Amino acid sequence: MTKTTMVSGAPRLLCMLFGLLTLPQAHAQIGPTPTIRIGVSGPFTGGSGSLGESMRNGIRLAVDEINSIGGINGQKFELIERDDEAKVELGAKIADDMVKQHVTAVIGIANTGVGLASIDAYQQAHLPLMVAVSTGTALTKKFAPPNAPENYIFRISPTLDLEARTLVAELKRRKLSKVALLADTTAYGDAGTKAFKAESLAGGVGLASEDRFKIGDTDMLAQIKRAMATDAQALVVWGIGPELAVIARNKETAGWKVPTLGSWVYSSRNFIDGAGKAGEGVMMPQTFIQELGSTSKNGFLLAYRRAFKTDLIASPMSAAQGYDGMHLLYRAIRQANSGDGSKIREALENLTSRYQGVITSYAKPFSKVDHDAITQNMLWIGRVTNGRIDYANSEDQRKSALLRLKGE
Incomplete structure (x- = not known):
């Protein structure tokens, strides 16, 4: 398992970065570390590897865009990536490791079994998790009120x-x-x-x-x-x-x-x-269909092709959801102006800025009782x-x- 940094050289998408630049400026460091560390857990090898790899590429692309404008108050983002190989026991160990690593938040999870084995650790640590690919309905429902007073599991994929x-x-x-x-x-x-x-x-x-x-x-x-x-x-x-x-x-x-x-x-x-x-x-x-011939018209697809040298995404839906999910996490951390999980969770439930993403335009995608951003009209x-x-x-x-x- 390796620690990686972001993709370099991805284009600055003017229409997308405009939204980043108009957010309120933070006035303090988010955490004690030089970078804002975000955990990424997914299957980067094996039978589900195409899902995890595409998701990771979308996340990397988003982080590269965010870092290109200085991150948050000059503090840039760093990805701590772990390959769960779609294995339940390994996914659970990675969740425990992410908690010990003191990351600010986690994004990923492609397989429902891995997710079910991981969410308890994130919930108990008050560490926000953005599920980017898995559609298992139970993931965001297990700790939803009244089952728990606070729910730290969010999702950008459909159920x-x-x-x-x-x-x-x-x-x-x-x-x-x-x-x-x-x-x-x-x-x-x-x-x-x-x-x-x-x-x-x-x-x-x-x-x-x-x-x-x-x-x-x-x-x-x-x-x-x-x-x-x-x-x-x-x-x-x-x-x-x-x-x-x-x-x-x-x-x-x-x-x-x-x-x-x-x-x-x-x-x-x-x-x-x-x-x-x-x-x-x-x-x-x-949620997202990579239309034939649309690369020149879609900023995300153009950026993906330039960053990863291909216009044939292994799992376009995973890539788009990883990208949008990372941008929503960024906005929540910036709004919270803190690395504290409780404050980030509260910000996700009450996002004040609209984000024009790849899948849809997100205006208050989450609430205290609803941690699923995707609705049927988006499919x-x-x-x-x-x-x-x-x-x-x-x-x-x-x-x-x-x-x-x-x-x-």
Whole structure:
């Protein structure tokens, strides 16, 4: 595990940095250390590596922009990065280490199981955590009032409940009333299954079958054939990593032509590249879609390409959420004018400055009782098209330039 510094040479995005420059100036050092230390915990290797790497790049890009204008009162930000490898026990150890390191705040967490094993340490230490990728609903609910007087867990990614509701709405839009459900045996798969079953019941979508698979499985043809034997009109899958690509290839081999929908992770490169043509047409909820040809029009994408020498982001949604989440943390620390976790938590719950981010325009994204910044109106349905993620519905693409605000 290594300690890293920020990316150098990222462009100063005038439209985004203007918002930074107009914030009130701090009048004191945030903490006793020369830098403001921010912990970053995520899977930078392994099956979830594309999610964690993209998230980290978004965070690094945001920190580089913040440091380019002097940080807070000349005190710059430093990232303390740890690879949790998507392993529950390692994630818990990293959380304990972040507390001992006396970081000011933490951002990251891509896997629900890792998050569930980590949040107790952050909560007990009064150390604010910004969940940037994981969608496990329980992460921000466990310590929400009245379960605890104060909640130190915040999130910039959508919840599983929102994902499931969006998928059910898309199924109904396409007049698909009976589906086969397939999920992995991780905590994420458990939570996704629970959320989808609840939303499908409420939305009038029936389950023709329900089956599971394990992380590391390399052949799910048996599960596919069991689902094919039912009257399912679509396949819905909840999983992470390369197993999604195996399922797509098995489905193609079996000749099953029904649509496939599933969790947002379907948008990552390890699925798209691993599935090849078998992945074409798969649909998933997204907060951010990297439109083809849009690099010259979107400051974030242009900055990402220049900083990391690529315009093909492994997980665009993870990168955008990491970027926005870091900027929101910056604003809270600046507003609190303190490195004290309680004051930063209070600032996050009462942010006074609007932030025009990549995903949306954030105006009071959090409150004391609501620590989830993303609402259903901020989700699109994406579709794998020619090896990239595009809008599944043309009307969504037409509306993509419109602001999607919380509460609307």
